[in-house]
Amino acid sequence: MADNVEVVVFKGVKFRRYPDSKNWAERAYFTPGIADRQKGVRRLHEEIWKAHNGEIPEGSHIHHRDHDHLNNSPSNLVCTTGEEHRRHHGDDRRGQCTDEQRVHLERISPLAAEWHASDKGRAWHSEHARKQWAERQATQYVCEHCSAAFETTDQTKVRFCSNKCKAAWRRASGVDDVDRVCAWCSTTFRINKYSKAETCSKSCGMKRSHAARK
Structure with a gap:
């Protein structure tokens, strides 16, 4: 290698x-x-x-x-x-790889997997990880x-390049969405739990605001 x-x-x-x-x-x-x-x-x-x-x-x-x-x-x-x-x-x-090399790889792959799962293999991985951490x-x-x-240099599971992308991913995934009842038409709608919206649409919001002014 x-x-x-x-x-x-x-x-x-x-x-x-x-x-x-x-x-x-x-x-x-x-x-x-x-x-x-x-x-x-x-x-x-x-x-x-x-x-x-x-x-x-x-x-x-x-x-x-x-x-x-x-x-x-x-x-x-x-x-x-x-x-x-x-x-x-x-x-x-x-x-x-040539056909001969592919046959060889297919033969040794199970042996390699067995070695990696052995006590010797696990010890090698442990030492390798320690060196990687130090370097x-x-x-x-x-x-x-x-x-x-x-x-x-953060070695933890970094998933996003910025907080902006993290927030956009959460919005797109719907992980923070909740059910809410429209304050005007009583229809149940789904929306991000951090949103302050109380109506299911702009139309309902305008009607509610208009009614409040009367």
Whole structure:
């Protein structure tokens, strides 16, 4: 494995890319660790597409429109069939594994997973984590609301690039919404609990204000 590594965190998951790797896919894509892959987490560009569009249809691929694998802006990602994706890239994938290498990886993957779950593997991960903490540097994250990349030395689960994006995400998600009864027409409507609105619409608000002036 190449020593040079780039790390991006999205939704609390670390994705790594190895610019100097001999493996084309490791150079091109940010990939989650084995534990997250076993939970169903996919490559960074796929997770960003899912965050904005929902689950990826079975058999479909997420393609970078401009062929720049580092441009993971939602507007640069498009869902295509596998055949269309291969046609888009043509010879771009010449650096990927050969059939022989793929067979080898399929054989050793279960062995690697078993080692990582062993006492020796857990001890290695513990020591590795301790060293990473001692040598921690600014890590790049991707905002869950606007998908902008930002850096911070905070090692906790940073989800948003600013309080503005955090507030916008909460409004869009409806997590703070409550049911309220309109003070004019008695219709039940849903609204953010921090809103001071007492009517379900501007029309009802105007009628209420007009009635109060009489």
